Amino acid sequence: MAGAESLASSPLNDLGWWLADPAEREATFARHRREDPRPFVRVSDRSEAGFWALTRHEDILEVSRRPEDFISGEGTQIFDQPAELRAYRGSIIDMDNPEHARLRKIVSRGFAVRSLQALRSDIEETVREIIAELPKDGRCDFVTDFAALLPLRIISNMLGVPREHEQFIFDATNVILGASDAEYIPDQTGAGIGKAVTAASVALIELLEQLAEDRIANPRDDVISQLVAAADDENLTPAEMAKFFILLVGAGNETTRNAITHGLLALTAHPEQRELWRSDYDAYAVSAVEEIFRWATPVIHFRRTVARDGVVLGDQEFRAGDKVVLWYNSGNRDETVFDDPYTFDITRDPNPHLAFGAAGPHFCLGAHLARLELQVVFKVLFEELSDIEAAGEPDLLRSNFLHGVKHLQATYTPR
Numbered sequence: 145m146a147g148a149e150s151l152a153s154s155p156l157n158d159l160g161w162w163l164a165d166p167a168e169r170e171a172t173f174a175r176h177r178r179e180d181p182r183p184f185v186r187v188s189d190r191s192e193a194g195f196w197a198l199t200r201h202e203d204i205l206e207v208s209r210r211p212e213d214f215i216s217g218e219g220t221q222i223f224d225q226p227a228e229l230r231a232y233r234g235s236i237i238d239m240d241n242p243e244h245a246r247l248r249k250i251v252s253r254g255f256a257v258r259s260l261q262a263l264r265s266d267i268e269e270t271v272r273e274i275i276a277e278l279p280k281d282g283r284c285d286f287v288t289d290f291a292a293l294l295p296l297r298i299i300s301n302m303l304g305v306p307r308e309h310e311q312f313i314f315d316a317t318n319v320i321l322g323a324s325d326a327e328y329i330p331d332q333t334g335a336g337i338g339k340a341v342t343a344a345s346v347a348l349i350e351l352l353e354q355l356a357e358d359r360i361a362n363p364r365d366d367v368i369s370q371l372v373a374a375a376d377d378e379n380l381t382p383a384e385m386a387k388f389f390i391l392l393v394g395a396g397n398e399t400t401r402n403a404i405t406h407g408l409l410a411l412t413a414h415p416e417q418r419e420l421w422r423s424d425y426d427a428y429a430v431s432a433v434e435e436i437f438r439w440a441t442p443v444i445h446f447r448r449t450v451a452r453d454g455v456v457l458g459d460q461e462f463r464a465g466d467k468v469v470l471w472y473n474s475g476n477r478d479e480t481v482f483d484d485p486y487t488f489d490i491t492r493d494p495n496p497h498l499a500f501g502a503a504g505p506h507f508c509l510g511a512h513l514a515r516l517e518l519q520v521v522f523k524v525l526f527e528e529l530s531d532i533e534a535a536g537e538p539d540l541l542r543s544n545f546l547h548g549v550k551h552l553q554a555t556y557t558p559r
Contacts, residue, residue, distance in 0.1 A: 154185040156197055156471075157222065159324055162544045170486065173199055173474040182460055185469075187222075195222055195447065195467035201478035201498065203457060204470045207448055208502035213455045214448035214468060215240050216506060221545065222447055222469055235391040237506065244505060250380055251388055254302075254367040255513065267517055270297050271524040278529075278558070286534070286554035287405055295400035295517060299392055304359070304366025309351060317393050319344040325542040327550060345390060352386035396510045398546055399442040400517050403499075405538070405549040406440030407518065410488045412534040417490050422526055432490035433518040438497035439488050441473040442547050446501065472498040473547065532556035 155161040155172065162169070176183055176199040186194040198204055207214045217240040219225060236247045274293055278284050296314055300307070319340050322328035329340045356372045360382070363369040371380045371388070380388065411418040421428045450466040462468070475498045477485040482492075500508035508514070525532055535555045541548030 154183060154197070156185050157187050157544065159542050159544060163540055163542055170477060173471065173477065174479070177474060177478060177480075182457070195469045196462070197469050197471055198457075199471050199474040201475040201481045201496075204472065204475045204498055205502045206457060207468060207470060208504035208506065211240060211505050213451050215451050216244070216448060218449035218465075220446045220448075222445070222467070235387040236509075237391055237395065241505065246378075247380070247384065247388075248505070248509065250378060251371060252509065253374070253377070254371050255509065263513075264516060264520060266301065267298055267520045268524060270294060270301065271521055272528065273297075275524065275528050278556075280558050282558050283535070283553065283555050286408060286552045287401065287549055288551065290554075291404040291408075291549075291552075292397070292401040294404065294521065295397045295514075296393060298513075298517065299396060302366065303368045303389070303392075304364055305355065305368075312351075313348065313393055316344040316348050317390075317397060320348075320390070321394050321398050321546060322541055322543070322548065322550070324545075325550070348390055348393075349383070349386040352389040353382040356380075356382035356385040392510070395443070395508075396514070398548065399499075399508070399510070400514045402442040402546065402548050403437055403440045403514065403518060404521055405552055406442070406547070407436040407522065408532070408554065409534050409538060409549075409552070410436065410439050411522075414488050417488060421490055421522070422530075425523055425526065428490050429519045429523070431493055431495065432522070433515055434495045434497065435488065435490050435492050436518060437499035437514075438476045438482075438492070438495055440547060441476050441497075441499050443499070443501075444473045444543075444545055444547050445469050445471050446506075470498075470502075472501070528559055529556040 176197070181198070181200045181203065183197050183199075184194055185197050198207065216238055220238055236244050236251065239247065271294060274290055274297070278289055284290065292314065293310075296310065296317075297307075299305075300310060300313070305313070318328045323337050323341050324332075326332055329337055331337070331340070352368075355368055359366070359369040360373050363373040368385065372382065372385050373379060411421075417432075421432050447467055447469045450462040450464055450468065452464045453462075455462045457468075476482070479485055481496065500511040500514070532554055533556075535553045538549040539551040541550050
């Protein structure tokens, strides 16, 4: 098979490498795309233990369009999760049809019932509310004080989760999605990580099951009620609602918070792009937000599993059970698709980035919401804190799954 012996010691699974020189990472992926686009990455001394790394945009697109050949039901992380943890956290992202189609149909209605203008107004109100809470000395941790809080509060407002649970949800999702970082789980042994992630998942599930059961008994005008208590439609069970919530506040919250943070970093590093956008915000809003998502690629990879022997991709044949990992960050820098891919350009058009995955059944359900949030966020930031900028280097999450920023100092003139 092509590439089978090429990368016995690839750094792709070395979390320390992901915190090192970003130019080296880009050069490594560029070399893969040119010379060896589907390397096999070994993760132990056993030759069969590892995964195929897909680095080209076209391969990622094709795999995403072939869910019958490259399945999600065996897990979407590089390593298989323990069965008990998958039982707590398994949601539509880790399912195949027909169950995936059934659940996606149900949850989609929770994001289709509100008008665009009503949702935009709610987001703008939330952005202004959080800006009013920022420190008055003109300096903040942009992640914890703004970028992380915003999507969490918006999702909680939509679902009808009481504000009193905000800090708990913030802390629990940091544990679940920041499990490979010692700031969130000091015990970085396998048992320590598993125990902490399971405890955080169980606590979130218990909270959402209680809220779902309450909405079944006492429906309200919120998304939880629409998903568990619709009168004339199939509904989620409280357990299914709880697992979906973990996906929402995990994948949805993390994607948006990191896109916002990387957006501020990019606009600080490229002031000419910032000034161009500010010169006519609405004219550039759509293309600027798409470029922020491409530039940030908040979710670095997802995995698929080969469904059976004989599945072919290009000139390569796979075996049943082979793991293939879709490196979205590499696809978003593919020189055959993007002109000058290492330049941040808010006018880029076309921009077929993979920050929300690729077209197929697992394309991000929250893409519309995330795009709208960023369009509103930067408009209000430019209005309220016109000189806000990153101050210093970002404190990155130790992860090869999320392009996460844990902390980022920012300065601004308070209003």
